[in-house]
Amino acid sequence: MSKELIRLVDCVMVFDDETVLDSINLYFNDKEFLTLLGPSGCGKTTTLRIIGGFQKPTSGDILFDGVRINDVPPHKRKINTVFQKYALFPHLNVYENVAFGLRLQKIPEKELDARVTEMLELVGLRGFEHRKPVSLSGGQQQRVAIARAVVNRPQVLLLDEPLGALDLRLRKDMQNELKRIQQQLGITFIYVTHDQEEALAMSDTVVVMDHGRIQQIGTPEDIYNEPKNAFVANFIGESNILDGIMLEDYAVEFFGRRFVCVDKGFAPREPVDVVIRPEDIDILPPDSGHLCGTVTNVTFKGIHYDIIVDFKGFKWLIQTTDFHAVGSYIGIRLNPEDIHVMPKSEYSGLFGDYSSYSEEYEEMGDPDADAEEENSDEE
Amino acid sequence: MRNRFLATPYLIWMILFVLVPLAVVVYFAFTDVNSGALTLHNIARMGNYLSIFIKSIWLALVSAVICLVVGYPVAYFIAKAPAGLQRFLLMLIILPMCISFLLRTMAWVSLLEDTGVINNFLGMLGIGPLPLIRNNAAIVLGMVYNYLPYMILPLYTVLEKMDPRLIEAAQDLGCDDMQVFTKVTLPMSAPGIVSGITMVFVPAVSTFYISKKLGGTDAALIGDVIESQFKAAYNPNFGAALSLVLMILIFICIGLTNRVSGDEKGAMLV
Numbered sequence: 001m002s003k004e005l006i007r008l009v010d011c012v013m014v015f016d017d018e019t020v021l022d023s024i025n026l027y028f029n030d031k032e033f034l035t036l037l038g039p040s041g042c043g044k045t046t047t048l049r050i051i052g053g054f055q056k057p058t059s060g061d062i063l064f065d066g067v068r069i070n071d072v073p074p075h076k077r078k079i080n081t082v083f084q085k086y087a088l089f090p091h092l093n094v095y096e097n098v099a100f101g102l103r104l105q106k107i108p109e110k111e112l113d114a115r116v117t118e119m120l121e122l123v124g125l126r127g128f129e130h131r132k133p134v135s136l137s138g139g140q141q142q143r144v145a146i147a148r149a150v151v152n153r154p155q156v157l158l159l160d161e162p163l164g165a166l167d168l169r170l171r172k173d174m175q176n177e178l179k180r181i182q183q184q185l186g187i188t189f190i191y192v193t194h195d196q197e198e199a200l201a202m203s204d205t206v207v208v209m210d211h212g213r214i215q216q217i218g219t220p221e222d223i224y225n226e227p228k229n230a231f232v233a234n235f236i237g238e239s240n241i242l243d244g245i246m247l248e249d250y251a252v253e254f255f256g257r258r259f260v261c262v263d264k265g266f267a268p269r270e271p272v273d274v275v276i277r278p279e280d281i282d283i284l285p286p287d288s289g290h291l292c293g294t295v296t297n298v299t300f301k302g303i304h305y306d307i308i309v310d311f312k313g314f315k316w317l318i319q320t321t322d323f324h325a326v327g328s329y330i331g332i333r334l335n336p337e338d339i340h341v342m343p344k345s346e347y348s349g350l351f352g353d354y355s356s357y358s359e360e361y362e363e364m365g366d367p368d369a370d371a372e373e374e375n376s377d378e379e
Numbered sequence: 380m381r382n383r384f385l386a387t388p389y390l391i392w393m394i395l396f397v398l399v400p401l402a403v404v405v406y407f408a409f410t411d412v413n414s415g416a417l418t419l420h421n422i423a424r425m426g427n428y429l430s431i432f433i434k435s436i437w438l439a440l441v442s443a444v445i446c447l448v449v450g451y452p453v454a455y456f457i458a459k460a461p462a463g464l465q466r467f468l469l470m471l472i473i474l475p476m477c478i479s480f481l482l483r484t485m486a487w488v489s490l491l492e493d494t495g496v497i498n499n500f501l502g503m504l505g506i507g508p509l510p511l512i513r514n515n516a517a518i519v520l521g522m523v524y525n526y527l528p529y530m531i532l533p534l535y536t537v538l539e540k541m542d543p544r545l546i547e548a549a550q551d552l553g554c555d556d557m558q559v560f561t562k563v564t565l566p567m568s569a570p571g572i573v574s575g576i577t578m579v580f581v582p583a584v585s586t587f588y589i590s591k592k593l594g595g596t597d598a599a600l601i602g603d604v605i606e607s608q609f610k611a612a613y614n615p616n617f618g619a620a621l622s623l624v625l626m627i628l629i630f631i632c633i634g635l636t637n638r639v640s641g642d643e644k645g646a647m648l649v
């Protein structure tokens with residue numbers, strides 16, 4: 001795409017004997033929209049803080065344009081940050097918060113005013129100029145934080161869950177706005193989220209992290225279609241993950257059956273994880289299916305139904321637009337391109353079994369049931 | 380309802396020990412010392428003491444400013460220190476407050492007087508004796524020494540509460556260390572500055588003991604004059620009038636400080 005701008009080389013971060021980042025190697029291209037995606041506590045904010053200059057890695061280097069910048073203080077880096085906790089200046093009103101960076105750059109008053117006003121317009125906060133941050137809602141504060149960083153048109157913008165406090169509607173709007181700003185101004189975005197949909201929708205590159213380690217780097221399509229291990233497959237979208245054995249190139253065995261697949265390059269009879277996305281499964285009458293099972297649970301999700309099907313004791317999640325009643329016996333067909341084979345990893349066996357799905361669903365969907373369960377735990 | 384109920388002890392306290400004495404002071408200030416008849420005579424005499432008022436306010440102000448200049452870095456250092464050290468340093472600041480105010484001032488006298496510790500020491504080196512005592516500088520020294528903790532503590536409180544992420548945000552937007560201080564740390568510590576200045580200025584302006592012990596013979600401050608009205612001259616009515624005027628002047632000064640700090644925030648301190 002374009003040239004490399006920032007690179008992290010073997011970055012390790014240790015906080016009181018706890019390794020928070022474990023040898024991160026990662027590069028960021030100029031004008032790229034890169035998203036760090038991962039569960040809470042996996043080290044996303046820490047990675048951003050290292051890039052922003054607020055934290056020195058315990059070991060490893062950070063390069064900007066090929067120059068080592070470990071010791072460059074934050075105010076000398078051409079990087080601005082939208083902080084996870086906003087960090088708005090409480091003694092300044094909204095306008096002055098947004099104008100803060102421009103005043104430091106000694107931008108002439110007229111241009112400053114135009115840019116601040118334009119920015120406030122963009123985040124939908126015109127008319128809030130004279131309000132102090134304490135008098136704003138969480139979502140409004142978050143938008144001030146975005147405006148305060150973006151208005152400087154930095155070369156690199158670090159965004160730490162910048163839309164976390166917004167409702168769905170506003171979040172979608174702001175996603176579009178941010179994407180537009182990023183492309184229009186040609187800013188490199190390093191974006192942190194734990195919302196996988198947001199990551200897939202906005203990014204050029206997605207970096208999936210867990211426990212301070214990078215699990216996979218790739219385009220959204222790569223990450224979704226070719227997850228590297230059970231963690232990624234489970235974290236991005238829904239997945240049925242099964243134990244299988246790679247018989248030879250393009251052939252894998254699971255449930256005691258041989259299936260044709262599109263993967264190759266494994267050792268003969270190598271144990272593998274097999275991923276099958278719930279939306280890829282075709283439902284057929286039982287007599288013409290590869291596998292047959294009984295529907296044990298049906299949930300209406302709007303566009304489709306989530307159905308849980310019991311295949312010889314192992315429960316799968318299948319998404320289908322057709323209704324299948326609980327108890328009905330159905331067959332499924334798996335096309336070669338719907339079967340994705342991954343090497344075994346430390347995450348094997350942890351994810352991808354929907355045996356507990358029905359209970360999970362009831363707990364989430366029915367607060368009373370949840371409360372009751374908690375009570376009975378106490379007793 | 381419940382809130383009002385909980386405030387009752389405080390209200391009773393306020394009425395008994397603030398409002399009632401205030402009423403007594405006002406009554407005395409406007410009555411004649413001998414006849415007890417209503418009069419403006421006490422207030423009218425005030426003019427003669429104008430220069431003493433000015434001098435008292437001036438010295439108290441100088442002390443407050445010196446306390447601020449000395450106290451701010453100290454408070455800043457303590458607020459940024461690790462938790463354990465912080466507790467220890469705070470204790471050091473508070474410790475002198477546990478010793479009698481009179482004793483501490485006497486200690487300064489024995490340090491500064493012509494035959495005191497410092498001049499004796501200088502004498503051994505063949506210098507002096509220097510006029511370290513019985514002047515305004517000595518009064519200011521005494522005030523700064525005695526009231527410095529009242530400056531440091533409120534400053535420490537605001538600085539310690541300040542979110543370190545704000546400093547990161549300022550650096551992120553391009554502030555060097557100096558700009559972080561002038562644009563974020565200092566403005567955000569304004570409430571502490573106002574409260575510190577008030578807490579130093581108010582007792583300093585009405586002090587009488589410090590000036591008596593450390594000041595020159597002509598260095599009477601307004602506090603000394605008021606004291607003498609009650610003790611030596613036995614004119615409590617005029618003393619009350621002086622106190623009343625001093626109180627009004629103090630309120631004006633506090634009002635000005637709050638105005639200068641530019642915020643309604645300062646108001647919470649009074």
Ligand SMILES: Nc1ncnc2c1ncn2[C@@H]1O[C@H](COP(=O)(O)OP(=O)(O)OP(=O)(O)O)[C@@H](O)[C@H]1O
Nearest residue numbers: 015016020039040041042043044045046047084194
């Ligand atoms: N200053 C610190 N001292 C000690 N531990 C820290 C510090 N900062 C972060 N950590 C630890 O490092 C780990 C990663 O934290 P980090 O803030 O990077 O997570 P995150 O991926 O941003 O999570 P979230 O999505 O919840 O924001 C956590 O276990 C956290 O407790």
Ligand SMILES: [Mg+2]
Nearest residue numbers: 044045084160
């Ligand atoms: Mg975080």
